[in-house]
Amino acid sequence: MLTELHLHFHGCIRPLALLDHLARAKYALWDWYEAEMATAYGAVPATRQVVERYRHGDQSATVEFEELFVFGEADAGTFARFQAKANLLWIAARPDDHTKPWSDTDDEVARFAEGIRTSHRQQGVGYAEFRVSADMVAAAHRGGTEGLVERFAISLPRKDPWPEWQRVQELALGPYGSSVTGVDFCANEEGHPPKEKAAFFAAVHDFNAAHPERALAILYHVGESFGDKSLESAVRWVDEAAELGAHRLGHAIALGVDPGLFGTRTRVEPVAERRDQIAYDLRHHDGLRAAGIHVDPLALREELARLDALPSDAPITVEYDHARLDEVRRRQEYAIARVRSTGAVIEVCPTSNRRIAGLTDPAHHPIHRFLSAGLPVVVSSDDPGIFGTTLADELAWVCEHTGGDEDLRRTLLETAWQSRSEVLTGRETP
Numbered sequence: 001m002l003t004e005l006h007l008h009f010h011g012c013i014r015p016l017a018l019l020d021h022l023a024r025a026k027y028a029l030w031d032w033y034e035a036e037m038a039t040a041y042g043a044v045p046a047t048r049q050v051v052e053r054y055r056h057g058d059q060s061a062t063v064e065f066e067e068l069f070v071f072g073e074a075d076a077g078t079f080a081r082f083q084a085k086a087n088l089l090w091i092a093a094r095p096d097d098h099t100k101p102w103s104d105t106d107d108e109v110a111r112f113a114e115g116i117r118t119s120h121r122q123q124g125v126g127y128a129e130f131r132v133s134a135d136m137v138a139a140a141h142r143g144g145t146e147g148l149v150e151r152f153a154i155s156l157p158r159k160d161p162w163p164e165w166q167r168v169q170e171l172a173l174g175p176y177g178s179s180v181t182g183v184d185f186c187a188n189e190e191g192h193p194p195k196e197k198a199a200f201f202a203a204v205h206d207f208n209a210a211h212p213e214r215a216l217a218i219l220y221h222v223g224e225s226f227g228d229k230s231l232e233s234a235v236r237w238v239d240e241a242a243e244l245g246a247h248r249l250g251h252a253i254a255l256g257v258d259p260g261l262f263g264t265r266t267r268v269e270p271v272a273e274r275r276d277q278i279a280y281d282l283r284h285h286d287g288l289r290a291a292g293i294h295v296d297p298l299a300l301r302e303e304l305a306r307l308d309a310l311p312s313d314a315p316i317t318v319e320y321d322h323a324r325l326d327e328v329r330r331r332q333e334y335a336i337a338r339v340r341s342t343g344a345v346i347e348v349c350p351t352s353n354r355r356i357a358g359l360t361d362p363a364h365h366p367i368h369r370f371l372s373a374g375l376p377v378v379v380s381s382d383d384p385g386i387f388g389t390t391l392a393d394e395l396a397w398v399c400e401h402t403g404g405d406e407d408l409r410r411t412l413l414e415t416a417w418q419s420r421s422e423v424l425t426g427r428e429t430p
Contacts, residue, residue, distance in 0.1 A: 001124065001125075001126035001127065002123065002124050002125045002126065002127075002391050002392065002395075002413070002416075003125075003126070003127045003128075003378075003413065003416035003417050003420070004120070004125050004127065004128040004129065004380055004381065004391050004416075005129050005248065005347060005378050005380050005416055005419060005420065005421075006129070006219075006248075006250060006347040006349055006378070006380030006381075006382055007128055007129060007130050007131065007380065007381065007382070007383075007384070008130070008131045008155075008186070008382065008383050009109075009112070009113075009116070009130045009131060009132045009136065009140065010086075010089045010090070010112075010383075010385075011086070011089075011382065011383025011384065011385055011386050012112075012116045012119070012130070012383070012384055012385050013089060013112050013115070013116070013385045014115065014119060014385045015062070015065055015066040015069045015070065015385065015388075016062055016066075017112065017115045017385075018065075018069060018088060018089065018385070019051065019054055019061070019062060019065045019069075021092060021108065021111075021112075022051045022088070022091070022092055023051055023054050023055040025092035025093065025102055026095055027092070027093035027094075027095065027098045027102075028048075028051075028091045028092050028093055029090075029091040029092075029093055029098075029099075029101075030048050030091060032087070032091065033047070033084075033087050033088060033091045034047075034048070036083070036084040036087050037084045037085075037087075039080075039084070040078070040080045040081045040083075040084035041081065041084065045068050046064075046068075047065070047068045047069075047088065050064045050065050050068060051065065066388075068085075069085060069088055069386070070085075070386065070387065070388040071085050071086070071355055071356075071383075071386050071387055072355070072388065073354075073355065073360070075355060076354065076355040076356070076358050076360060077355075077358040078356070078358070079188065079224075079225045079356055082355070082356050082386075085386065086383070086386055089386075092108075105139075106138070106139035106142075107139075109136050109139035109140055110139045110140070110142040110143060113139070113140045113142065113143060114142075114143045117143065117144075117145065117148055117150075119384075120148060121147060121148065123390050123391060123392060124392070125148070125391060126147065126148060126149065127148070127149045127151075127417075127420065128148065128149070128150055128151070129150075129151045129152070129153060129181070129182070129420070129421060130150065130151070130152050130153070131152075131153050131154075131155045131184040131186060131219070132152050132153070132154065132155065133154070133155055134154050134164060134167045134168060134171060137152055137154075137171055137176050137179075137180060138176065140152065141176060141179070150179060151179050151180075151181045151182075151420070151421060151422070152176075152179055152180050152181065152182075153180075153181065153182030153183055153184040153217070153219050153421065154167075154168045154171065154180065154182070154183050154184065155183075155184045155185070155186055156168070156183055156184065156185060158185050158187065158188075158189065158192035158196075158197075159192065161183075161185070161197070161200050162200065165200070165203065168180075168183060168216070169207060172207075172211070172214045172216055173211065173214055177214045178214075180214075180216070181216065181217060181420075181421035181422050181425070181427070182216050182217035182218065182219050182247075182421040182425075183204060183216055183217075183218055183219065184219040184220075184221075185197070185219070185220050185221060186221045186250065187221075188225065189221060189222060189224060189225055189226075189237075190225060190226070190227070190228040190229075191228065193237060193240070193273070193276065194220070194222060194237055194240040194241040194244055194246075195240060195244075195276065197220075197244060198244055201218060201244045201245050201246070202245075204216055204218055204245075205245055208425055208426075212425075212426060212427070213427065214427070215422075215425035215426060215427050216421075216425065217247040217248065217421035217422075217424050217425050218245060218246045218247050218248075219246070219247065219248050219250065219347075219421070220241045220246040220248070220249055220250060221249075221250035221251060222237050222238050222241045222246075222249055222250065222251070222252060222254075223235075223237060223238040223249070223251060223252040223253050223254035223255055224250065224251035224252075224253055224254075224353075224356070224357065225356070225357075226253075226254050228268075228269065228270075229267070229269040229270075229273050230267050230269045230273065230274075230277065230318045231254070231259055231262065231267065231320070231325075231328045232277055232328060232331060233269055233273045233274075233276070233277050234254035235254050235255060235328065235331050235332055235335050236276070236277060236280050236335070237254070238252045238254055238255040238335060238339065239255075239335040239338050239339060240280075241344075242338065242339040242342040242344040243338070243342060245342075246344055247344065247345065247421065247424040247425065248344065248345045248346075248347050248378070248419065248421075248424070249339070249344050249345070249346050249347065250347045250349075251346075251347065251348070251349065251352075251353060252339075252346050252347075252366070253353060253357055253359075253366055255332055255335060255336060255339065255346075255366065255370075256332065256336070256366025256367070256368075256369040256370050257357075257359065257364060257365075257366045258329070258364065258369075259320075259325040259328040259329055259332070260325055261359075261364055262320070262325075263320070264320050264321050264322060264325070265320060266317055266318065266319055266320070267317075267318045267320065268315045268316065268317055268318070269315070269316055269318060270312060270313045270314065270315060270316065271307050271310045271311065271312050271313065271314045271315075271316055272312040272313065273316075274303075274307060274316045275304060275307055275308075275312075278300045278303060278304050278307075279304075281295050281300055282295075282297055282300055282301070284334075285297055287334060287338075288331070288334060291330050291331075291333060291334040292330050293327055293330050293331060293334065294327070332369075333373075336369070336370075336373045336375060337373075339375065340373065340374065340375055340376075343376070343424075344376075345376045345377070345378055345415075345419045345424070346370055346375050346376065346377050346378070347378055347380055348366075348367050348370065348377050348378065348379050348380070348398070349379075349380050349381060349382035349394065350365065350367065350379070350394050350397045350398060351381065351382070351387045351389045351393070351394060351397070352381075352382035352383065352387060353365060353366075355387065362397075362401040363401075365401070367398055367401075367402060368402060371402060371404075376415055376419065377412070377415065378412070378415055378416040378419050379391070379394050379395050379398050379412050379416070380394065380416075381393070381394050395409055395412060395413075398412065417430065418430040
């Protein structure tokens with residue numbers, strides 16, 4: 001039996017199911033989709049016309065639609081390109097309100113859920129955790145789940161999760177509470193440092209202490225997209241998310257990808273991030289020094305005083321030479337040791353990482369460093385419908401490109417089973 005721990009519900013929808021969904025919709029937000037595609041790709045694809053052909057019985061449109069929807073190797077490189085293609089999942093508009101997505105209505109969610117279950121049964125997936133909105137939980141429960149165990153983590157907005165928190169608690173303590181096992185933070189991470197979630201994480205841990213039988217895991221995407229900050233800050237974000245108490249970390253590419261991949265060039269981050277990095281270095285100066293990282297507290301405090309005169313969003317330029325890239329490697333090793341000590345589990349989604357982050361060379365994938373460092377790692381497919389992959393494909397890729405064998409595959413399967421949300425929070429024993 002396969003255990004899937006990192007799945008976005010809509011991302012599991014396969015191309016034919018989505019095409020059928022769009023063909024049945026009377027209204028669609030095509031202008032929005034096409035504008036986003038034009039921005040991300042510089043051109044507008046013929047998706048609207050392909051859907052219309054299928055609506056009128058042209059079965060050849062199915063192949064073309066799959067090519068237009070699946071985020072493949074040729075698309076790789078940016079989260080913006082991925083999001084532009086994924087927007088197809090939400091363009092069908094409600095008949096009663098053309099500005100709202102039809103795909104979030106109960107009937108559509110239930111229909112998609114049944115298709116996803118069928119796909120999982122065919123693949124041998126027996127346990128799956130989905131990221132969903134609070135509104136989808138009831139509908140996602142419809143239908144028979146024989147041979148499957150389904151669990152749900154409620155996706156919350158990074159900007160302000162508090163308004164949804166009351167709803168999450170009600171779900172966790174209500175009739176669906178046995179299957180609501182976590183909260184999730186995903187989508188764009190830029191501009192939302194983990195430190196902003198300290199009070200929220202504490203509230204979740206307090207809830208867990210009060211209701212251990214309905215405890216919620218914190219699932220946190222971090223270190224996946226970090227073009228707005230220094231490499232040091234990107235590594236720090238992963239460390240801080242684990243220290244705050246995240247049970248599983250989504251992707252964490254910044255923690256394991258070799259800094260040399262980014263080359264000797266300039267990066268830019270806001271003053272606020274540099275301040276936070278200085279504060280981190282001052283707090284950890286003994287550990288960083290022991291890891292071979294030069295830390296000068298006096299110079300850092302003087303820099304901090306200068307930065308205090310600048311706006312938080314003012315840009316800071318960071319120059320990377322080979323020596324600084326070597327130091328980032330040592331920072332990664334230091335942070336890896338800290339993450340390992342927290343027990344946080346890294347969720348690795350190879351196809352997603354390769355295509356969104358542009359890690360086209362298998363040798364560059366952080367799975368190599370994660371495994372060699374002894375970090376607990378689970379392999380998942382993230383958005384298998386959008387990427388055109390399966391969990392078996394992802395496991396095979398890891399074993400092939402790390403030189404692993406059947407023993408590694410068994411280890412990964414066992415780690416996944418032991419890393420279920422209800423196990424990490426103590427609801428169940430492994």
